[in-house]
Amino acid sequence: MPHEAISVFDMFKIGVGPSSSHTLGPWRAAMRCVDTIRAKGGLDQVLSVTVLLYGSLAKTGKGHGTDIAVMLGLCGEDPVTIDVNSIQPKIQHIQNSQQLLLGGTLNIPFILPDHLQFLHQETLPFHPNGLSFLIELKNGEHWSETYYSIGGGFVVKEGEDKNAQQTVDLPFPVNTADDLLHWCMKTGMSVHEVVMENEQAWRSEEVTRNGVLNIWHTMRDCIYRGCHTKGELPGGLQVRRRAFDLNKKLIQQNTYTDYTSWVEAIRKGGHDFKYILDWVSCFALAVNEENASFGRVVTAPTNGAAGVIPAVLQYFIAFCDGLDDEKIIRFLLTASEIGSIFKKGATISAAMGGCQAEIGVSSAMAAAALTESLGGTQRQTLMAAEIAMEHHLGLTCDPIGGLVQVPCIERNTMGAIKAITASQLALQSSPDYAKVSLDKVIKTMWDTALDMSSKYKETADGGLAIHIPISLPEC
Known part of the structure; x- marks a missing residue:
């Protein structure tokens, strides 16, 4: 019988509060989006990034710091190592300058609420915690990435084959x-x-x-x-x-x-x-x-x-x-x-x-x-x-x-x-x-x-x- 291999370090993750699904998950999703942009041609080709928050992420995202997490993730900050005392100053700088240092290297315009939108009445079908990144390139091309924060800091990308990611065979497989x-x-x-x-x-x-x-x-x-x-x-x-x-x-x-x-x-x-x-x-x-x-x-x-x-x-x-x-x-x-x-x-x-x-x-x-x-x-x-x-x-x-x-x-x-x-x-x-x-x-x-x-x-x-x-x- 197929089994899902979950490590102790999947269940216990070091991060930043207040929510694993609404803070850590979106933070990780933003970091993954930046990695994808790099793989597709580089950050210097990006003109803008707009983030759409759906369902529960939209309804309780303010209180859970989802907006803060997404911005820090897009900046390439790591929730495991970031100085937690630097979080508010970094966010204040983005708000005041209306710019975001994408991946820590490229300044792009980031104006709230234009570039980060809370869609309170919309929910994606796969999971209540959905968010999409709309990427606009300097050559006029557009593409998007959608992720779901499924709890405990776990993140899945839309269209991703979960089974294909399963490469570890455990000596004692456990599902139940x-x-x-x-x-x-x-x-x-x-x-x-x-x-x-x-x-x-x-x-x-x-x-x-x-x-x-x-x-x-x-x-x-x-x-x-x-x-x-x-x-x-x-x-x-x-x-x-x-x-x-x-x-x-x-x-x-x-x-x-x-x-x-x-x-x-x-x-x-x-x-x-x-x-x-x-x-x-x-x-x-x-x-x-x-x-x-x-x-x-x-x-x-x-x-x-x-x-x-x-x-x-x-x-x-x-x-x-x-x-x-x-x-x-x-x-x-x-x-x-x-x-x-x-x-x-x-x-x-x-x-x-x-x-x-x-x-x-x-x-x-x-x-x-x-x-x-x-x-x-x-x-x-x-x-x-x-x-x-x-x-x-x-x-x-x-x-x-x-x-x-x-x-x-x-x-x-x-x-x-x-x-x-x-x-x-x-x-x-x-x-x-x-x-x-x-x-x-x-x-x-x-x-x-x-x-x-x-x-x-x-x-x-x-x-x-x-x-x-x-x-x-x-x-």
């Missing part, structure tokens, strides 16, 4: 949870061991390990930065950062100078249930407040849900003796495999499936990873993922003002707590008596996504988005 369990039972390997064997189809184990640790270091730095940054989030909702105050309250008089000593200071507070609960919330809040501020985050599997997995992993580190590189690598490898199964069997795009596709999937990923990390069997690991998703089914995506702030930031705390609860339930249960399998819940999630009204799929046309009166400035 049953496939994964089959390989675990046949080989006796745990989930993370199966994943590591598959990753070696792309690269050496050493390179994979170093790359996964780099993913963790980005998550770690994001948590720490978010816990030590105060103020108000951008966008006009006037949402105040809470992680800073919560961290200060919980840490009390304990002193620290860096991340490691901070973890030690956290541990000194003990293991009271309310204390741990507050810290898990603090970790998740920190990440998604950074995400909402165009900070550097890791899609896990999306930006809107970027706080769940880091919060649960940080819980494992601080309260379960998980501060060990090997344990962290195992955690993230396991989480990535669960996420890839959801992507193959359903979706990780809120524009396709509502927030169940983001917070629900991230909670399932975290629950599975924590369960295996705490000594759970392969079947308990999959059971934990099922429990976490089962209690996110039907969760809508209704961002107020199209911003990834309310209810998105708090939902990450809920997803993290549910993941820990799901893990504990699985560890104290026998999968033999489970009534619902992970594959069944994934199928149910997809059926629910298909039934869900489009107004609850990242359009800001329903739910809290229309019941909370606000007045946002044009940006």
